[in-house]
Amino acid sequence: MANGTIAFDTLSTSGQISGTAVSVDADYLAYGSAKAWANTSGVGAPALADSFNVASVADRGTGVETFTFTTAMSNINFSTQALSDHNTEGVTVQIVPDFANTTTTSTLSSVNTGGTARDTDKSILIHGDLA
Amino acid sequence: MIIETPEFKGTHLWDRLNWAKQKLEPIQTDYRVVWEDPNEPDEPAKITIPDPNWLACAMQGGILPPVESYWELKKDEAQPDFKKHTRGYLLHNTQPVGKMTEEEAIEYLIMKDIPEHVWKDYDKSNRKRLVICKKKNLPSHRAWRNSWKINQEQKVA
Numbered sequence: 001m002a003n004g005t006i007a008f009d010t011l012s013t014s015g016q017i018s019g020t021a022v023s024v025d026a027d028y029l030a031y032g033s034a035k036a037w038a039n040t041s042g043v044g045a046p047a048l049a050d051s052f053n054v055a056s057v058a059d060r061g062t063g064v065e066t067f068t069f070t071t072a073m074s075n076i077n078f079s080t081q082a083l084s085d086h087n088t089e090g091v092t093v094q095i096v097p098d099f100a101n102t103t104t105t106s107t108l109s110s111v112n113t114g115g116t117a118r119d120t121d122k123s124i125l126i127h128g129d130l131a
Numbered sequence: 132m133i134i135e136t137p138e139f140k141g142t143h144l145w146d147r148l149n150w151a152k153q154k155l156e157p158i159q160t161d162y163r164v165v166w167e168d169p170n171e172p173d174e175p176a177k178i179t180i181p182d183p184n185w186l187a188c189a190m191q192g193g194i195l196p197p198v199e200s201y202w203e204l205k206k207d208e209a210q211p212d213f214k215k216h217t218r219g220y221l222l223h224n225t226q227p228v229g230k231m232t233e234e235e236a237i238e239y240l241i242m243k244d245i246p247e248h249v250w251k252d253y254d255k256s257n258r259k260r261l262v263i264c265k266k267k268n269l270p271s272h273r274a275w276r277n278s279w280k281i282n283q284e285q286k287v288a
Contacts, residue, residue: 131219
């Protein structure tokens with residue numbers, strides 16, 4: 001250990017609690033953690049309430065937003081999870097991918113159950129490999 | 132309190148952002164970038180909103196890579212046989228850019244996050260396609276959001 005850094009390759013438990021010792025490769029911790037996340041607020045004037053590894057959000061029209069990352073992903077096959085709530089009209093809104101991913105962007109569209117675009121706050125989470 | 136940025140050249144950009152997330156206060160800006168893509172003439176105007184944590188990094192200095200690093204990665208990604216980035220080191224090993232003013236950060240963000248064909252020679256086109264404005268200059272309601280276009284009559288300061 002030096003300068004506040006702990007270097008290790010495997011994290012193991014003793015098994016005293018569950019009766020079974022388990023271990024995980026440290027690489028899984030690095031590769032498995034979320035690489036970006038964001039929460040928008042202010043329907044009508046979307047802004048990022050808080051985030052990590054996001055440089056900007058682009059309001060592309062009703063319900064459609066592009067999130068742009070600061071650190072690029074390695075490829076376009078990363079995973080995006082997103083949540084929304086009822087919008088200001090009390091309409092249930094679901095989020096669907098819009099444009100294809102690039103290594104620095106994920107574009108999402110929020111629509112009501114009839115498929116009509118609706119503005120809503122969004123929470124997004126990105127998993128995948130970094131460039 | 133003044134926070135000194137560590138020497139970050141060679142440190143993975145994502146790790147730098149982790150440092151910044153712990154050390155820097157987010158900065159909410161009133162600036163907005165309104166733009167239209169000439170390749171999508173029927174689409175409404177887009178509005179790019181800077182991220183407060185990103186803006187804090189830009190104004191702190193010593194964290195973000197030169198914008199040219201992003202351009203190089205975009206060139207790689209535009210190749211038809213692109214599978215994955217092999218030059219990510221351009222983000223991590225290039226000397227980070229220094230402290231920016233809020234306005235300089237907005238200009239950097241335009242060149243990073245908005246397509247080049249929108250901002251390059253933006254002032255030479257017949258139609259205005261990029262405007263930096265304040266949040267208060269945007270319409271206050273979104274009833275006709277998908278019809279928003281840049282006002283071609285407004286004077287640019």
